[in-house]
Amino acid sequence: xxLPLTAVGTDGLDAIRNRPRGAVLGFDFDGTLAPIVDDxxxxxxxxxxxxxxxxxxxxxxxxxxxxxxxxxxAVEYGGFEGIDGLVxxxxxxxxxxxxxxxTVPDPPxxxxxxxxxLPDVLAAAGAPDGTYIEDKGQALAVHTRRTAEPEVxxxxxxxxxxxxxxxxxxxxxxxxxxxxxxxxxMDKGTAFRSxxxxxxDLPSSVLFAGDDLADLTAFAAIDALRAEGxxxxxxxxxxxxxxxxxxxxxxxxxGPLGVVEFLETLLP
Numbered sequence: 001x002x003l004p005l006t007a008v009g010t011d012g013l014d015a016i017r018n019r020p021r022g023a024v025l026g027f028d029f030d031g032t033l034a035p036i037v038d039d040x041x042x043x044x045x046x047x048x049x050x051x052x053x054x055x056x057x058x059x060x061x062x063x064x065x066x067x068x069x070x071x072x073x074a075v076e077y078g079g080f081e082g083i084d085g086l087v088x089x090x091x092x093x094x095x096x097x098x099x100x101x102x103t104v105p106d107p108p109x110x111x112x113x114x115x116x117x118l119p120d121v122l123a124a125a126g127a128p129d130g131t132y133i134e135d136k137g138q139a140l141a142v143h144t145r146r147t148a149e150p151e152v153x154x155x156x157x158x159x160x161x162x163x164x165x166x167x168x169x170x171x172x173x174x175x176x177x178x179x180x181x182x183x184x185x186m187d188k189g190t191a192f193r194s195x196x197x198x199x200x201d202l203p204s205s206v207l208f209a210g211d212d213l214a215d216l217t218a219f220a221a222i223d224a225l226r227a228e229g230x231x232x233x234x235x236x237x238x239x240x241x242x243x244x245x246x247x248x249x250x251x252x253x254x255g256p257l258g259v260v261e262f263l264e265t266l267l268p
Contacts, residue, residue, distance in 0.1 A: 002251060004233065008226060009250025012233035015205035016266065022204030023060045026192050026218060027259075029067040029074050031211035032237040035256050036176060038145055040134055045078040046256040052263045057085040059267070061203055064089060064195050066188045068173065068180060068214060070136050071095040071102060091138045092173075092182065092214075093191025107138040108183050110168035114140055117164060118181075125160045128153050139182035141175075150177045175212050176241050189217030193224070206230055209259055210245060211237035219248050235262065 004010045016023045027033055030040070033049045057063050064087045067074050071090025075097055080086055088097040096103040118133060118140055130146035131153060142161065144153035154177055161179045165172045173180040173187075192208060206225050208218040222232040236249035237259050246252050253262050 002253065004250040005252075006250045008231070009233050012205055012207065012222075012226075012231040012250065015231035016207060016233065019204040020060050020266070022201070024062045024064065024196055024199070024203040024206045025056070025060055026064045026066055026195075026206070026208040028188070028208075028210040028212065028215050028218075028237075029065055029069060029078065031176060031239065031242075031256070032209050032215075032259055033065070033078065033256055036239070036241070040141075040143070043077055045080075046260050048260045048264075049256065050079045050083070052260055052267070053080070053086060054083045055267055056263060057083055061201075062087065062195070062199060064192065066093065066191045066195075066208075066218060068092055068136070068139065068141075068175070068182070070138070071097040071104075073136075087195060089191045089195060091136060092186040092188055093194060094138055094183065094186055105138075108169065110170045111138055111140065111181075111183065114164060114168045114170055114181050117168075118142070121160055121164050122157070125157055127157060131157070134178075136180075139180055141178050141180040143178045145177040154179065173214055175214055176239075187217040188214055189219075189221040192218045193221045196225070203230060206232040207235060208232075209235035209237060211239060211255075212242050213244060215245060216248060219245070235259065 034043045034045045037043050066089045071088045074088050128147045132143050134141040144150045147153040161172050170181045171184045219234045222234050226232050234250045236245045236252045237255055238252045
């Protein structure tokens with residue numbers, strides 16, 4: 001297994017191994033536990049990911065998945081329904097699933113306004129063939145992965161998406177060939193930290209594994225916890241599409257399979 005590239009990452013991994021009962025392990029879903037696919041509706045967790053998380057759950061303090069997807073979608077696509085002790089925070093923490101119980105707030109009015117306007121906005125911007133909208137209920141994602149020039153299409157749409165967000169009181173979250181309109185005030189770092197703060201006891205160590213720009217805030221939460229004396233490990237599910245996260249990671253592995261193989265090393 002690859003070892004952390006940083007001393008603080010090594011400390012974090014050692015703390016997880018030495019006191020697993022006090023560890024909080026957090027994960028992104030797409031690109032981290034599930035391979036990236038052209039159609040997000042066909043995404044599924046890596047075949048070994050669900051079984052590995054099920055084996056880890058009783059051994060650690062807490063397992064949490066923080067995703068931009070609706071929580072129910074992550075449960076379904078991951079096959080996580082039967083994993084006791086797993087918490088899924090969907091839509092960057094707006095939704096919570098645990099042990100079959102779902103908590104979902106009403107969407108802010110800006111989402112409905114953006115939903116009504118978005119098709120015309122994309123048409124006016126000359127969005128190329130293959131651009132498509134993923135409606136997440138409380139957020140709207142515009143994907144360019146299926147277009148002839150995905151990166152060019154993404155840049156073409158960036159300014160008009162920012163303008164629509166400003167008009168509707170939403171924010172734009174960039175990702176892997178996607179721009180997402182979502183309510184402000186929540187990100188993966190805030191959601192991850194809020195989950196930790198809700199626990200009865202402070203963790204003895206923390207980990208977050210991600211693959212995309214939206215995971216930078218979760219990495220920042222790890223940095224803040226380290227500053228408070230809690231060892232932590234920032235794990236990157238590496239890819240050729242997004243490299244920015246690797247610069248902030250303690251350990252980079254090869255995609256979702258690499259994440260699974262790393263987690264298997266934590267099992268007795």
